[in-house]
Amino acid sequence: xxxxxxxxxAMWLLAxxxxxxxxxxxxxxxxxxxxxxxxxxxxxxxxxxxxxAWNAAPFARYFLNTFLMVSMTLVAQLVxxxxxxxxxxxxxxxxxxxxxxxxxxxxxxxxxxxxxxxxRTVAQLGLVDxxxxxxxxxxxxxxxxxxxxxxxxxxPKALEEAARIEGAGPxxxxxxxxxxxxxxxxxxxxxxxxxxxxxxxxxxxxxTNTPGSRVLTVxxxxxSTSDQGVDWSVISAAALMTSAPLLAAFLIFQRQFVQSFMRxxxx
Amino acid sequence: xxxxxxxIFNESPATxxxxxxxxxxxxxxxxxxxxxxxAEVLRDLQLQLPAGEYACLLGDSGxxxxxxLQLIAGxxxxxxxxxxxxxxxxADPARDLHVAPERRGLGMVFQDQALWPHxxxxxxxxxxxxxxxxxxxxxxxxxxxxxVGLSGLEHRRPGALSGGQRQRVGLARALAGxxxxxxxxxxxxxxxxxxxxxxxxxxxxxxxxxxxxxxxVTHDPDEAFELGTRVGVLERGELVQWGTPQQLYRQPASLxxxxxxxxxxxxxxxCLEHHGTTAHVxxxxxxxxVPAHPDVRVGRAQLLLRPDAxxxxxxxxxxxxxxxxxxxxxxxxxxxxxESEPLPVHLAEIPTHPPTLRLDESAAWLLPIxx
Numbered sequence: 001x002x003x004x005x006x007x008x009x010a011m012w013l014l015a016x017x018x019x020x021x022x023x024x025x026x027x028x029x030x031x032x033x034x035x036x037x038x039x040x041x042x043x044x045x046x047x048x049x050x051x052x053a054w055n056a057a058p059f060a061r062y063f064l065n066t067f068l069m070v071s072m073t074l075v076a077q078l079v080x081x082x083x084x085x086x087x088x089x090x091x092x093x094x095x096x097x098x099x100x101x102x103x104x105x106x107x108x109x110x111x112x113x114x115x116x117x118x119x120r121t122v123a124q125l126g127l128v129d130x131x132x133x134x135x136x137x138x139x140x141x142x143x144x145x146x147x148x149x150x151x152x153x154x155x156p157k158a159l160e161e162a163a164r165i166e167g168a169g170p171x172x173x174x175x176x177x178x179x180x181x182x183x184x185x186x187x188x189x190x191x192x193x194x195x196x197x198x199x200x201x202x203x204x205x206x207x208t209n210t211p212g213s214r215v216l217t218v219x220x221x222x223x224s225t226s227d228q229g230v231d232w233s234v235i236s237a238a239a240l241m242t243s244a245p246l247l248a249a250f251l252i253f254q255r256q257f258v259q260s261f262m263r264x265x266x267x
Numbered sequence: 268x269x270x271x272x273x274x275i276f277n278e279s280p281a282t283x284x285x286x287x288x289x290x291x292x293x294x295x296x297x298x299x300x301x302x303x304x305x306a307e308v309l310r311d312l313q314l315q316l317p318a319g320e321y322a323c324l325l326g327d328s329g330x331x332x333x334x335x336l337q338l339i340a341g342x343x344x345x346x347x348x349x350x351x352x353x354x355x356x357x358a359d360p361a362r363d364l365h366v367a368p369e370r371r372g373l374g375m376v377f378q379d380q381a382l383w384p385h386x387x388x389x390x391x392x393x394x395x396x397x398x399x400x401x402x403x404x405x406x407x408x409x410x411x412x413x414x415v416g417l418s419g420l421e422h423r424r425p426g427a428l429s430g431g432q433r434q435r436v437g438l439a440r441a442l443a444g445x446x447x448x449x450x451x452x453x454x455x456x457x458x459x460x461x462x463x464x465x466x467x468x469x470x471x472x473x474x475x476x477x478x479x480x481x482x483x484v485t486h487d488p489d490e491a492f493e494l495g496t497r498v499g500v501l502e503r504g505e506l507v508q509w510g511t512p513q514q515l516y517r518q519p520a521s522l523x524x525x526x527x528x529x530x531x532x533x534x535x536x537x538c539l540e541h542h543g544t545t546a547h548v549x550x551x552x553x554x555x556x557v558p559a560h561p562d563v564r565v566g567r568a569q570l571l572l573r574p575d576a577x578x579x580x581x582x583x584x585x586x587x588x589x590x591x592x593x594x595x596x597x598x599x600x601x602x603x604x605x606e607s608e609p610l611p612v613h614l615a616e617i618p619t620h621p622p623t624l625r626l627d628e629s630a631a632w633l634l635p636i637x638x
Contacts (some may be wrong), residue, residue, distance in 0.1 A: 158379060159383055161331060161368070162375065163383070164342070166375075166395040167369045167394075168369055169369050180383075181383075181385060195486075
C-alpha cells in the first residue's frame with residue numbers, strides 16, 4: 001500500500017514537472033512581455049503575441065514544408081520498412097543475418113553523428129537546401145525495419161500460406177495479411193516518426209538555407225537571436241503554434257494511440 | 268533475393284495422365300522423395316487421384332502426410348519426383364520447375380483454420396476470387412454461405428465465431444475459388460467430438476452436392492473411411508496402400524492397414540500352395556482356398572478374418588464366446604475356436620449354447636508373416 005502511494009506521489013510530481021513548461025508557455029503566450037513573468041492572475045489576456053510571431057517569419061510556408069517533409073518521410077519509412085521487414089521475417093537469402101546485423105548496428109548510432117557524412121552525400125546528390133534532403137537520411141529507418149520484422153514474425157505462418165494458396169502473390173500477402181495485422185504497430189511507429197521529425201532541428205538547420213526549404217523548428221530560431229533580449233511571450237506563442245497540430249492530433253486520437261502503443265510494445 | 272523458389276510460369280504442355288474415356292487425373296505424384304536435414308519424410312511416393320474423388324490419406328503424426336500437402340500446395344519445394352495437378356506439372360526438380368502456390372489453383376482447409384482475424388466472413392470468401400482477379404459473384408457466394416450454414420454471419424470476424432463456424436468459414440473460403448483440388452489438413456482434429464461428427468456430415472454432403480476433388484489427410488480411421496471414396500495409408504513416409512475403402516477392407520496390404528480399416532481377427536495358418544491371387548491353407552484341420560496377398564509364401568501365414576468371414580452353421584467349428592457387444596441390430600461377438608486368439612463374428616442372437624461356425628473363404632484374406 002505504502003509502495004503504491006509513493007508511486008502515485010512520484011507520478012504526480014513527474015507529471016507536474018513535465019507540464020510546467022507547457023503551462024508557462026500557455027501563460028506567456030497569452031500575456032504581454034511585461035506580464036509574462038509576474039503571474040498576476042488579473043493581468044489582461046492578449047493575442048498580440050501570436051500575431052507578432054506569425055508576421056515575424058513565413059510560418060505558413062514552414063507549416064507546409066514541415067507537413068510535406070514529415071508525410072514524405074513517413075510514407076518512405078513505411079514502404080521501405082515493411083518491404084525490408086517482410087524480407088527479413090519470411091525469406092531466407094544469402095547474407096540475411098549479416099544485413100540484419102548491420103541494421104541493428106545502425107540502431108546504436110546517434111543520427112547526429114552522421115551529419116557531416118550525410119551532408120556530403122546530400123551535396124553530391126545536389127539536394128542541399130531542398131526539402132527532400134531534410135527527410136532523405138531517415139527514409140530507411142533501422143528502428144522501423146526492426147520493429148516491423150518482429151511484428152511480422154509474430155504473425156502465424158499459416159495465415160500467409162492460406163493467402164498464397166488462395167491466389168495471393170508475395171506483395172498481395174504483405175498488403176492483405178501482414179500490414180492489416182500490424183496496424184497497431186504501424187500507428188504507434190507513425191506517431192513516433194511524425195513527432196520525431198516534426199521536432200527535429202539540427203539536421204534541417206544544417207541542410208536548409210532559405211525559407212523555401214526550411215521547416216518549423218528552424219523557423220522558430222529567428223526568435224532566439226533577438227538583439228533586444230529574448231521575448232518569452234512571442235517565443236511561447238510561436239512554440240504553441242508550431243506544436244499545436246501535433247498536440248491536437250494526439251488529444252483527438254489519444255485512445256487509439258495509447259492502444260497502439262500498448263499493442264506495439266513501444267513506450 | 269533467392270529465397271522464394273524460382274517460379275516458372277510457362278511450363279511444358281500438359282502431360283496426359285489418363286486414357287481416353289477415363290476421368291481426368293486431378294493429382295498425380297511420381298517418385299516423390301523428401302528429406303529434412305535429419306530424416307527422410309517421404310519415400311518414393313506414387314499416387315494418382317482421379318477427378319471427382321474424395322481421397323483420404325491416413326497416417327500417424329510424423330508419417331509425412333502434412334509434408335505431402337505442403338509439397339502439393341507448393342509451400343515446400345520438392346527435392347525429387349514430380350507433381351502434376353489437373354494434367355499440369357507444378358513441381359519437377361529435375362527440370363527446375365516449381366509453380367508458385369498462388370498459381371496452382373488449389374484451395375486448402377487448415378487444421379487451425381488459418382482465418383485472417385481482420386477480415387469478415389464475406390471478405391474471406393471473396394479473397395480467393397479477388398486475389399485471382401476473378402469477378403465476385405455475390406449470389407454464388409451467398410449460396411455457398413447457405414450451404415455451409417453461415418448465412419447471417421457474413422459481417423462477423425473470426426473472433427466472433429464458434430470453433431465449428433470458423434472451420435466452416437475455412438471450408439467455404441477454400442471452395443469459393445473453385446479449386447482444381449481441395450486440400451484438407453486434419454480439418455476436424457481441432458474441434459470437439461460432437462462438432463467433428465457434425466462437420467463430417469457437412470463435408471460429406473458438400474462433396475455429394477458439389478462434386479469437387481479433395482485430398483484429406485487425417486489420423487482418424489473412422490473419418491477416412493466415412494468420407495473417402497479412396498483411401499491411402501501412409502506409414503513412415505511410405506504409401507503402404509492406396510485404393511477404395513472396399514479394397515483396403517477386403518485386401519489390406521498389411522495387418523496395420525487391416526486394423527485401421529475395420530474390425531478384424533487374425534488366425535495363424537499354414538500356407539500349402541500359393542497361386543498368385545489365391546492360396547490353399549490349413550486351418551483347424553481343414554484345407555481352405557482363400558484370396559491371398561501376392562507376397563504370401565508357402566509356410567506360416569496370417570489369415571485375416573473380418574466379422575462376416577465366420578458364419579453360424581450346423582456342423583461347423585465349435586466356438587466359445589469370449590465377449591460380445593450389442594450393435595443395435597446384431598451382436599459383435601469375439602469367439603475362440605480351439606486355441607485361436609479371439610475372432611470377431613456377427614451374430615443375430617447370443618446363443619445359449621456354444622455356437623458352431625463355418626469359414627466363408629471368400630471373405631477371408633491371407634497375409635504374409637514378416638519375420
